[in-house]
Amino acid sequence: MKKLIYLFSLTCFAGNAFAQKISYDISFPNLIHHEASIAVTVTDAPQKELTFRMSRSSPGRYATHEYGKNVYDVKAMDKAGRDMAIQRVDGDVYKVSGLNGFVKVQYTLYANHADGTYAGLDQNSIHLNAPATFLWVKELQNAPIEVKFNLPKEGKWTIATQLKPAAQPNTFDAADLQYLMDSPIKIGKLIMKEWTLNNPDKKPVKFRLALEITGSDSLSDSFAAKIKRITQESQMIFGEFPAFDFGQYTFLASINPYVRGDGMEHRNSTMISIPTAFTGANNLLGVFSHEFFHAWNVERIRPKSLEPFNFEKSNMSFELWFAEGFTQYYGDLILARAGFDSPEEYCQTLSFLVNTKENTAGAKRISPVQASNNAVFVDAGVSIDKTNYPNIYTSYYPYGASIALALDLQLRARGLTLDGYMQAVWQKLGKPEIAYQVSDLADVLVAYSKDKTFAEGFFAKYINGHESFDYAPLLQMAGLTLKRQFAGKAWMGDVRYKEGTELTILSNTIIDSPLYKAGLDIDDQILKVDGKTVTTQAELNVILNAHKPGEEIGIEYRHREDVKLGMITFMENPKWVVELNETAGMPVTEEMKKFRKDWLGTKIK
Numbered sequence: 001m002k003k004l005i006y007l008f009s010l011t012c013f014a015g016n017a018f019a020q021k022i023s024y025d026i027s028f029p030n031l032i033h034h035e036a037s038i039a040v041t042v043t044d045a046p047q048k049e050l051t052f053r054m055s056r057s058s059p060g061r062y063a064t065h066e067y068g069k070n071v072y073d074v075k076a077m078d079k080a081g082r083d084m085a086i087q088r089v090d091g092d093v094y095k096v097s098g099l100n101g102f103v104k105v106q107y108t109l110y111a112n113h114a115d116g117t118y119a120g121l122d123q124n125s126i127h128l129n130a131p132a133t134f135l136w137v138k139e140l141q142n143a144p145i146e147v148k149f150n151l152p153k154e155g156k157w158t159i160a161t162q163l164k165p166a167a168q169p170n171t172f173d174a175a176d177l178q179y180l181m182d183s184p185i186k187i188g189k190l191i192m193k194e195w196t197l198n199n200p201d202k203k204p205v206k207f208r209l210a211l212e213i214t215g216s217d218s219l220s221d222s223f224a225a226k227i228k229r230i231t232q233e234s235q236m237i238f239g240e241f242p243a244f245d246f247g248q249y250t251f252l253a254s255i256n257p258y259v260r261g262d263g264m265e266h267r268n269s270t271m272i273s274i275p276t277a278f279t280g281a282n283n284l285l286g287v288f289s290h291e292f293f294h295a296w297n298v299e300r301i302r303p304k305s306l307e308p309f310n311f312e313k314s315n316m317s318f319e320l321w322f323a324e325g326f327t328q329y330y331g332d333l334i335l336a337r338a339g340f341d342s343p344e345e346y347c348q349t350l351s352f353l354v355n356t357k358e359n360t361a362g363a364k365r366i367s368p369v370q371a372s373n374n375a376v377f378v379d380a381g382v383s384i385d386k387t388n389y390p391n392i393y394t395s396y397y398p399y400g401a402s403i404a405l406a407l408d409l410q411l412r413a414r415g416l417t418l419d420g421y422m423q424a425v426w427q428k429l430g431k432p433e434i435a436y437q438v439s440d441l442a443d444v445l446v447a448y449s450k451d452k453t454f455a456e457g458f459f460a461k462y463i464n465g466h467e468s469f470d471y472a473p474l475l476q477m478a479g480l481t482l483k484r485q486f487a488g489k490a491w492m493g494d495v496r497y498k499e500g501t502e503l504t505i506l507s508n509t510i511i512d513s514p515l516y517k518a519g520l521d522i523d524d525q526i527l528k529v530d531g532k533t534v535t536t537q538a539e540l541n542v543i544l545n546a547h548k549p550g551e552e553i554g555i556e557y558r559h560r561e562d563v564k565l566g567m568i569t570f571m572e573n574p575k576w577v578v579e580l581n582e583t584a585g586m587p588v589t590e591e592m593k594k595f596r597k598d599w600l601g602t603k604i605k
Contacts, residue, residue, distance in 0.1 A: 051138040054092040055131035055311035063381030068092020116264030126187035141177040160210035162269035184271040193224035206248035213278035236603035263287040265294030290331030298323040301430035314376035321368030325400010350578040357402035362394030409474035479592030481584040491573035518568040528556040
């Protein structure tokens with residue numbers, strides 16, 4: 001009896017939820033001045049009071065973003081069009097009381113920052129990320145949503161989005177708030193390219209590339225072919241494409257000087273903006289490979305800390321080293337496998353990852369898990385005060401990628417691969433969409449490697465810990481040499497300088513570097529080194545080249561109004577570089593060639 005009552009109650013609740021509806025009507029009467037007029041209408045709501053608010057965070061971003069600052073002229077109306085009282089209870093929160101099932105809230109949106117996070121309105125282009133666009137109803141987050149665009153009569157407008165087209169023209173549906181907030185929209189003079197690929201089960205998957213560019217159709221075709229190659233190489237890693245909603249995936253890509261640089265993943269699409277003229281060159285591809293990999297890793301292989309996403313605050317996660325860092329690793333690896341990066345170019349990527357792990361202060365001080373926690377402050381978060389991030393933090397993007405490299409090499413030394421591990425994670429957690437924690441990833445590695453000591457040790461040392469990793473012998477298995485880039489060269493620290501009548505330090509000096517130990521820090525002005533006046537970086541380099549690691553010399557500098565004298569002991573420059581054995585003059589065996597091909601070669605049959 002209890003089970004029957006429960007089922008009846010659930011059915012009634014579902015019926016009430018679907019009776020409620022939220023409709024957005026978007027017009028552009030002042031597009032030339034970056035404004036849109038938006039009306040959000042609620043029908044059949046049982047509540048007598050509703051809360052309308054703008055988001056403070058966005059899917060794929062983890063810090064707060066105050067979207068409410070660009071919403072104004074907010075008013076409410078009843079079904080007869082009469083004004084209703086609307087109370088502003090916070091900077092981005094409004095309340096309407098005394099409802100009788102219906103309310104329409106009208107507002108003006110200003111948007112002039114087209115990227116993967118914010119919105120941009122221009123007479124030539126409409127660029128909408130949902131959290132930066134839509135006031136939403138807090139009490140009705142599960143209600144179905146309809147979005148209608150009333151496009152300007154002038155110009156040619158094409159709409160591209162992952163939202164489901166509705167029966168009416170320029171109208172789209174979203175199942176609920178979470179789906180709407182995850183669905184960017186691009187409207188403009190778009191060049192559309194399409195291709196279809198099959199999954200192993202023979203089910204077709206449709207891809208769309210919506211390009212906002214200035215360029216020929218043939219150049220667009222060539223570029224679309226490159227993106228297609230990226231989708232194919234990505235499929236090989238996991239063995240299949242995800243089951244995209246409505247059977248398709250959409251790349252929204254603005255490559256022109258009028259946008260801000262960014263890329264933002266979504267469940268069935270990505271919003272990419274690259275502020276440069278479109279050339280179709282390979283150097284534009286990295287953001288596409290990275291964001292598409294997210295269709296598996298973060299959109300479906302989903303951290304529990306981000307599920308469901310909270311649009312009212314920052315979203316702290318322990319797993320971004322995997323969600324973003326492993327994605328960065330594969331974004332670059334895919335370009336190498338697809339032939340868009342040469343082996344020499346990929347060596348530059350490897351050099352960067354090794355230096356991230358071994359030569360950044362944050363990676364020596366905190367774990368990748370702890371670095372992930374800091375995303376609430378650093379992921380495009382806005383602040384004006386100086387921080388000590390160079391000494392306490394390393395970005396979870398390259399930090400996680402350096403861990404992915406270490407794990408890939410260790411697995412390959414065991415006859416396994418990181419591809420195989422990612423497939424195991426996909427099958428266990430991603431495909432069934434079971435939100436995971438760090439411990440779940442460790443459990444999958446135990447099962448995949450069949451070596452509990454190895455798997456738990458790797459997580460303890462390099463993911464929950466921050467031990468140094470010895471890349472050299474493992475890279476050598478692929479015929480790659482790891483060596484000091486500036487062996488025997490004197491070094492005093494990597495900082496930025498402002499040249500002038502003196503050399504002003506513009507960035508934090510790094511802990512344990514000679515400059516740091518000598519007592520110099522940001523804003524100090526170097527006057528003399530070894531008795532010689534220095535006003536440029538070039539003059540400083542001449543002095544450094546005249547000395548060796550271990551030598552101690554005098555340094556004169558100004559701190560505020562005080563001129564100080566100190567001693568500085570040079571160290572050897574710690575920077576690593578990865579080179580092909582062929583370049584380094586080292587032998588390359590057939591076994592090394594096979595290892596390299598298995599790792600970096602194409603996986604497309």
